[in-house]
Amino acid sequence: MLNVKQLNFSYDQTPILKDINFSVNAGEHLAIIGESGSGKSTLLKLLYGEYDVTEGRVFWKSTEILGPKFNLVVGYDFIKYVAQEFDLMPFISVEENVGKYLSNFFPKEKIERTNELLEVVELSNFAKTKVKTLSGGQKQRVALARALAKQPELLLLDEPFSHIDNFKKQSLRRRLFKYLKDKNIACIVATHDSEDVLGYADEMIVLHQANIIAKNSPEQLYRHPETPLIASFFGEFNVINDDFIYAHQLKVVAKSNLNAIVKQCYFKGSFYLIEADFKGKTLFFEHRLKLDVGQSAYLEITK
């Protein structure tokens, strides 16, 4: 189990993280969300032992995670960290990068393990390709496979799918997170993307102004977002009668007290997202048909 106790951190005078407390069980999946600059990457780096905490302690089971003041070599065998910049070896092949830290004493096992991981990240066809010729998204997938090679107990992922195209992203997410669950590998994922969280994370932490402002299951935070920041992570929303109402929770009806005038209509595939004016305030709602600018629409909350 990972235990983070009263962690405080600053690079200089400004506190970046204040009184951070949480734990993660073996095999559990925790998502960390927050605006850009809220300290997500810094927190992952502290959990990896890349920096020394200013105050507080971090434990994985009974081992204390310590930074460079205490360790000559940064990091621990049981933790792997895939940063936003992946530090691969460009002049060797994909399979050599993935197998780099696997023992050559067991060549058959090394090949099997490398092949298994290349399948997880859907790069089997690129096994012999030199990394320098790969695209950014392909390199990110090599970095993920390499982090898993010597099965870690805890995997730290910083925006793990940021370079990967939408065609691959969905299936890669499913494969990777299923693999981690099957192998009981705990993971902590810093992300801006609600698709990385919903359906996968067991718990979610929201960082804001150096503090954890919410910690709960994604379902609870989705259903009861306590702040606009949390609601906005999940999609367009409105504040009506002090309540957060997602765009899909406003329905067009024949008559109601909520008469909005359409300002913009955005095609979203299976629906249109409509931006409308209601008494000088902007409202967002979803509708299956296109509406004309200037048209009036009666709306009802369907929460």
Ligand SMILES: Nc1ncnc2c1ncn2[C@@H]1O[C@H](COP(=O)(O)OP(=O)(O)OP(=O)(O)O)[C@@H](O)[C@H]1O
């Ligand atoms: N090496 C560093 N030295 C000084 N300040 C830093 C350093 N790295 C990050 N910071 C600052 O710490 C704050 C948190 O940065 P961090 O990268 O942890 O945020 P983040 O939430 O991961 O952002 P993003 O979502 O954009 O990746 C920012 O204000 C950043 O400028």
